[in-house]
Amino acid sequence: MSAAATAPTATSSTSAASRGILLMLLLPGLVALVITFLLPLIWLLRASFTSSTMSAFGGGDLTTQSYSTVLFDPFYWRVTWNTLVLGFNVAIFAVVLSYPIALFLARTESRFRGVLTALAVAPLLTSSVVRTYGWMVILGDRGVINSTLQSLSVTSGVIKLTNNSFGATVALIEILMPYAILAMLSGFGRLNAQLEEAAAMLGANRFKVFTRIILPLSLPGVLTAALLVFVLAISSFVTPRLMGGGRVFVLGTEVFNEATVTLNWPLAAALSVMLLVLFSSIILLYQRALRALEA
Amino acid sequence: MADHHVIIDNLVKTYPGAQKPSVDHVSFSLPRGEMLALLGPSGCGKTTILRMIAGLIAPTSGAIRLDGEDVSSIAVYKRNMGMVFQAYALFPHMTIARNISFGLEMRKVGRAEREERVRKALDLVKLTGLGDRKVSQLSGGQQQRAAIARSLVIEPELLLLDEPLSNLDAKLRDEMRDEIRDIQARTGVTAIFVTHDQDEALSMADRLAVMSAGRLEQIGTPREIFDRPQTEFVASFIGAGTVFEGKVTEHGLAMVEDLKELRFVGDAPLGSPVKLMIRPHRLRLLTDAGQPNRFSGTVEHIVYRGQTLTLNVRCGSRLLQADLPTHAGMLPERGSTVTLSVAPEDVTLVGQVSP
Amino acid sequence: MQENALLARITWNTLITLLYFFLLAPIIIVFIISFDTRQYLAFPPESFSLGSYVKVFHNAKFISAFWRSLIIGGIVGVVAVSAGMLLSLSLVRYKFRGRAAVNFLILAPFLVPHIVLAVGIMLVIAPLGLLDSYPGIVLAHLGITIPYTVRTITMSLMAVDTRVEEAALVHGASPRMVFWRITLPLVRPGLIAGGVIAFLISFDEATISLFIVSVKASTLPTEIYHYLEYSTDPQIAALSVILILISVGVVVAVEKLIGLRRAL
Numbered sequence: 030m031s032a033a034a035t036a037p038t039a040t041s042s043t044s045a046a047s048r049g050i051l052l053m054l055l056l057p058g059l060v061a062l063v064i065t066f067l068l069p070l071i072w073l074l075r076a077s078f079t080s081s082t083m084s085a086f087g088g089g090d091l092t093t094q095s096y097s098t099v100l101f102d103p104f105y106w107r108v109t110w111n112t113l114v115l116g117f118n119v120a121i122f123a124v125v126l127s128y129p130i131a132l133f134l135a136r137t138e139s140r141f142r143g144v145l146t147a148l149a150v151a152p153l154l155t156s157s158v159v160r161t162y163g164w165m166v167i168l169g170d171r172g173v174i175n176s177t178l179q180s181l182s183v184t185s186g187v188i189k190l191t192n193n194s195f196g197a198t199v200a201l202i203e204i205l206m207p208y209a210i211l212a213m214l215s216g217f218g219r220l221n222a223q224l225e226e227a228a229a230m231l232g233a234n235r236f237k238v239f240t241r242i243i244l245p246l247s248l249p250g251v252l253t254a255a256l257l258v259f260v261l262a263i264s265s266f267v268t269p270r271l272m273g274g275g276r277v278f279v280l281g282t283e284v285f286n287e288a289t290v291t292l293n294w295p296l297a298a299a300l301s302v303m304l305l306v307l308f309s310s311i312i313l314l315y316q317r318a319l320r321a322l323e324a
Numbered sequence: 325m326a327d328h329h330v331i332i333d334n335l336v337k338t339y340p341g342a343q344k345p346s347v348d349h350v351s352f353s354l355p356r357g358e359m360l361a362l363l364g365p366s367g368c369g370k371t372t373i374l375r376m377i378a379g380l381i382a383p384t385s386g387a388i389r390l391d392g393e394d395v396s397s398i399a400v401y402k403r404n405m406g407m408v409f410q411a412y413a414l415f416p417h418m419t420i421a422r423n424i425s426f427g428l429e430m431r432k433v434g435r436a437e438r439e440e441r442v443r444k445a446l447d448l449v450k451l452t453g454l455g456d457r458k459v460s461q462l463s464g465g466q467q468q469r470a471a472i473a474r475s476l477v478i479e480p481e482l483l484l485l486d487e488p489l490s491n492l493d494a495k496l497r498d499e500m501r502d503e504i505r506d507i508q509a510r511t512g513v514t515a516i517f518v519t520h521d522q523d524e525a526l527s528m529a530d531r532l533a534v535m536s537a538g539r540l541e542q543i544g545t546p547r548e549i550f551d552r553p554q555t556e557f558v559a560s561f562i563g564a565g566t567v568f569e570g571k572v573t574e575h576g577l578a579m580v581e582d583l584k585e586l587r588f589v590g591d592a593p594l595g596s597p598v599k600l601m602i603r604p605h606r607l608r609l610l611t612d613a614g615q616p617n618r619f620s621g622t623v624e625h626i627v628y629r630g631q632t633l634t635l636n637v638r639c640g641s642r643l644l645q646a647d648l649p650t651h652a653g654m655l656p657e658r659g660s661t662v663t664l665s666v667a668p669e670d671v672t673l674v675g676q677v678s679p
Numbered sequence: 680m681q682e683n684a685l686l687a688r689i690t691w692n693t694l695i696t697l698l699y700f701f702l703l704a705p706i707i708i709v710f711i712i713s714f715d716t717r718q719y720l721a722f723p724p725e726s727f728s729l730g731s732y733v734k735v736f737h738n739a740k741f742i743s744a745f746w747r748s749l750i751i752g753g754i755v756g757v758v759a760v761s762a763g764m765l766l767s768l769s770l771v772r773y774k775f776r777g778r779a780a781v782n783f784l785i786l787a788p789f790l791v792p793h794i795v796l797a798v799g800i801m802l803v804i805a806p807l808g809l810l811d812s813y814p815g816i817v818l819a820h821l822g823i824t825i826p827y828t829v830r831t832i833t834m835s836l837m838a839v840d841t842r843v844e845e846a847a848l849v850h851g852a853s854p855r856m857v858f859w860r861i862t863l864p865l866v867r868p869g870l871i872a873g874g875v876i877a878f879l880i881s882f883d884e885a886t887i888s889l890f891i892v893s894v895k896a897s898t899l900p901t902e903i904y905h906y907l908e909y910s911t912d913p914q915i916a917a918l919s920v921i922l923i924l925i926s927v928g929v930v931v932a933v934e935k936l937i938g939l940r941r942a943l
Contacts, residue, residue: 051773055781058766058825061758065822066788069799076802126698133695145699152702154926156883158900158907159919163705165911166712173708206702235687264792267885271907281794288798288890298802301795308792378849400848401856407849413842417864426860430851478850 077298095299105283109303112263112279115194119201120259123209124251126202131213131254132247146214150207157204161268164200165191168272192274200272201262208261209254216250249322256315260308280304328353329514330377330482335386337372345384346372348538354531359508359515361529363522365561369538370518374484377516379403390481401430406475406513407484411491412467414459420470421446421455427478445473448507465496472504476511483508485517489524501528522562526550534558552672556599559674565601566644567674572596576668581642587616590673599675604634606670607646609656610663617671619644620663623656637662706923713916731917741918744902748882751813751898755820756878760870762821763828767866770829771836785829788822796822797890804891811895819891820881827880828873835869836862875933879926 076083077096083089099105134146152160167173168190178184190196233241266281273282280300287297330353337347347369354360362370375381377388379400387394395403406427414423421442428438446452449469454462462470468488475483488504489497505528508515519525525532526546533543534557542554553559556567570580572592578600580586592598610618621639632647633655646664648655656662700707713731715724735741769775770782788796800819801810809815839862847857863870885900892901899922903915 047773048775051769051775054765054769054773058762058829059781059784061762061818061821061825062784062788064803065800065818066791066796067784068803069796069822070791072802073795073799126701129691129694130698130702133691148699149702151927152706154879154883154930155706155919155923156885156900156903158885158903159709159922160705162903162907162911162915162919163709165907166708166916167704169911200705203702203705260792264794265886266794267889267904271904284794284798285889288801294798294802297798301798304792305795308795312790380845380849399853401851401853403849404851405849407846409842409846411840411842413840413846415843415847415861426847426852427850430853430856474846474850484849 073298073301076295077302079295079298081293081295083295089295095295098296099299099303104278105300108278108280108283109307111194111277112281112304112307115198115201115269115277115279116259116263118198119205119262120255122198122202123205123258124255127206127209127213127254128247128251130206131210131217131250132243134210134214135217149210152204153207157265157267158271160204161200161271164196164203164268164272168196168199191272192276194269194273194277196272197269197277200268201265204268205258205261209258212254212257213247213250216253217247249319252315252318252322256311260311263307264304280307327355329356329358329391330354330516331387331389331392332373332377333387333389335373335376335388336384337369337376337381338384344538346538347376347383349386350535350538350540352533352540352543354514354516356514357512358530359505359517359528361525361532362516362518362535363525363532363561364520364535364541366520368535370535371486373535374407374486374516374518377482378405378407378484404478404481405484406478406480406482408468408471408475408486408488410487412471414467414471414474416459418459419455420451420457420459420462423459423470424455424474424477427474431478441477442473445477448476448511449473450503464492465500468492468500469503472507476507476513480513483513483515485515487518487520489519489521497524504528526562534561536561553601553674556601556674559601559672563603564645565603565672566642567599567601568642569597569599572598581640586671587668588671588673589669592673598673601672601674602644602666603670603672604645605632605647607644607648607664607666609648610665617666617668618663619665620661623658623660623662626656626658635662637664709916709919709923712913713920715913715916717913731913732921734914735917735921738914740902741899744897744899747813747896748899751816751820751896752878752882754813754817755824755881756874758817759821759824759828759877760832760874763825763832763873764866764870766825766829767832767836771833785826788826793823793884793886797887800887801890810891811893811897813896816888816891816896816898819887820877820884823884823887824877824880827876831873831876832866832869835866839865871933871936875929879929883922883926 078091078093079089080092080094081089130149134142134149137145139145165172169175170187170189170191172190174190175184175187178188190199263279264281266279266285269277269279270282270285280303284297284300284304287293287300332350332352335347335350336345338345350369350373352360362373364370372381376383376396379395379398383396386396388396414420415426418426424445425438425442428441433441442455446455449472451466451469451473454466459467459470468491472488485504489500492500501524517528526549529546531543531545532549534541534549536557542549542558544552549558549562553562559565559567568580568586570578570586572578572594573585574594576587576589578586578588578592578598580600586600588600607619619637619639621637621644623635624638624643625636627634628650629647631650633650635646635648635656637644637646644664711724714727714729716726716728716730717724766781766785770778770785797819800822804810804815804818807815809818843865844857844861847861848854852860882898883900884898885904888898888901889904892898897905899918903918906915
């Protein structure tokens with residue numbers, strides 16, 4: 030604990046005593062992170078190459094059986110495809126719907142700006158299970174939309190809005206919008222009213238100010254938001270599972286299914302690795318795109 | 325010297341990986357109750373010395389003696405020093421009173437005595453009644469007073485001040501200068517302060533230690549430093565002056581470049597090369613034809629400064645700066661030829677030129 | 680021209696309002712439904728009552744899961760803040776070999792999907808017999824919360840002027856005293872913010888929890904999840920409102936106390 034005070038000297042010297050203190054400072058956190066982050070990834074990799082005879086306590090032989098299932102079974106092709114489609118749809122709609130809000134928050138001079146910002150990101154304070162439930166209430170067979178339509182006699186039967194990928198997509202869009210808004214807001218730092226005024230004074234009309242000034246300047250923030258939403262969407266499972274009612278098959282739901290229902294842990298591990306690979310390649314692509322955008 | 329309160333003995337600090345020492349065999353001492361200024365340009369090692377005395381960094385070699393006892397291996401928090409930091413470093417989460425009483429709490433002083441001493445310290449620095457304020461509620465000058473109170477309330481062996489006036493604006497600086505001097509005199513604490521400002525050093529300190537590149541150049545009273553600088557660095561760092569190089573031709577007389585001869589007061593062996601310095605305000609417009617040390621030249625530039633007039637006079641290849649009192653009757657104009665003179669005792673021997 | 684501008688303004692404001700409404704729709708609807716008198720999900724409510732709330736308070740499963748969530752969140756908050764404080768001290772105040780690696784290890788959990796971590800953690804703690812146990816779920820939540828606590832505490836710590844600590848040292852405080860009396864109080868906003876974030880993440884987390892716990896250590900979000908697999912009645916709405924109020928309450932209290940945004 031004495032490190033705080035001796036710090037100015039400690040930064041330049043590495044005496045035995047200060048090294049001991051350093052070790053004490055690092056140990057608890059590092060142990061926790063190794064157990065909860067590093068080891069899990071290694072175990073995951075190991076399990077993905079183990080035969081399905083493994084139990085909680087290990088066992089099983091070295092095999093690539095799980096990977097051949099993931100890579101060659103048409104069912105998992107479809108699952109991967111579904112996942113990507115869900116990710117793209119959610120990312121595009123979440124970004125399109127979040128953009129006006131972020132733009133509004135970045136430019137408003139209203140004294141309620143703080144409150145409005147808080148309101149836009151407040152849903153993050155709510156468990157995704159709770160918000161998914163909200164959407165089940167809205168889109169369900171006897172939910173808000175169907176009841177309203179029926180009482181207005183617009184439709185007589187039930188419009189299927191849940192237990193399919195439509196419901197999952199809508200719910201995920203709303204659930205992930207606060208992330209998109211936050212990412213865009215921090216990316217909109219370069220936008221300011223003066224730039225727009227300058228452009229307007231130089232003769233640009235509203236439309237031109239938007240396409241020539243606002244849009245290019247906000248593009249990096251938009252890209253970051255899209256990436257964030259996409260990676261969160263493809264790794265989600267609570268919302269697709271509950272909104273899909275077991276009829277939406279994406280990587281997340283299949284991982285959960287194999288891990289907790291079928292108890293085929295090697296397959297769950299292989300699917301997770303698959304997800305991780307997808308995840309990393311998207312992030313790499315994003316970095317390329319961002320560099321291209323800045324160049 | 326042996327009975328001096330503080331003795332700095334051959335102090336050296338070499339940072340790991342550094343080629344040259346930041347502090348290079350520095351020695352000086354202070355009698356009890358003295359205020360010493362460590363003066364020098366930034367990076368000269370003055371702050372490093374102060375931090376070594378405080379105990380915040382360990383010297384590479386050398387000793388720091390308080391009343392004859394070497395304290396350089398005593399931990400910083402057991403040395404009983406008071407220190408005023410450049411930006412005051414008051415504890416932002418405590419009231420002023422708590423800031424001041426912090427050192428007393430650490431020394432396990434009883435509550436009643438603590439309150440009494442904090443009250444007295446607040447009175448001393450003229451912050452009476454402001455003990456309950458937060459740090460952020462005080463002005464810069466008040467924060468500095470609080471920092472001084474915090475370091476004096478523990479009755480330290482030695483008060484250390486690191487650039488104490490640099491964070492204040494010009495007007496407040498003059499006020500605090502006198503204030504600090506006054507507080508130090510009243511408490512009788514031995515004090516060392518670090519500054520890069522010569523005016524500050526000259527006006528506040530009993531003695532000055534001028535440093536350059538890790539070495540102590542000269543130590544002495546303000547007057548000694550100003551009038552009798554022993555090195556060219558000290559001469560040029562403190563006040564303005566024109567330095568001439570020349571050779572001693574007879575006792576107290578040197579031939580210097582571009583001028584015929586210059587009389588000076590000082591000991592330099594015959595034939596030795598010397599550097600001589602003339603302060604601008606020691607030059608006079610020639611009145612008495614019999615005076616030695618005459619310079620004739622053309623006035624190239626005149627700046628009127630109210631009380632003085634600064635002339636740049638071209639004497640051969642050299643530009644001589646002279647500050648003349650404005651009441652001196654006839655004042656020269658630009659382009660006119662003037663003759664200036666300087667008394668031999670105002671020509672200072674600032675160093676031997678290495679052959 | 681003038682009319683055009685007005686029209687554009689109205690259109691824009693309407694669009695923003697609608698988007699806000701979409702964003703907040705589930706929370707608003709849940710709030711309304713929670714006061715419905717009927718036993719089954721329907722809309723609009725026929726009449727209003729607190730019946731669903733009463734039922735939640737009589738549901739032993741929810742109540743015990745609630746306390747478990749609270750305890751687990753509390754433990755996670757305290758441990759994540761403690762470990763985060765120590766890690767931050769080492770990262771901010773020391774230069775050492777492997778510092779970059781430590782930094783990466785702290786940031787990396789941000790880069791891995793929770794569901795992948797969940798499978799990994801399950802594989803690690805299953806042989807230790809920690810599935811469906813308090814230590815198991817606390818460990819699982821630590822990995823995803825420590826990065827946040829390190830972030831908030833590091834920010835606070837970097838804002839602490841080391842001269843202030845030096846001043847304490849010179850005036851007689853031992854290094855231990857400097858830590859307790861100066862450093863710790865000065866980073867308190869970061870500690871509290873980190874603790875609150877860690878608590879809320881743990882309290883609301885469902886993905887990892889669903890892999891780790893089933894019965895004995897089930898948390899409230901996992902109980903709600905399992906309940907929703909079979910039924911969507913208004914009881915859940917009441918429970919959801921309670922959960923939202925707790926989260927908002929914690930944040931508002933902290934904001935009032937220390938200013939959360941300053942701490943972040």
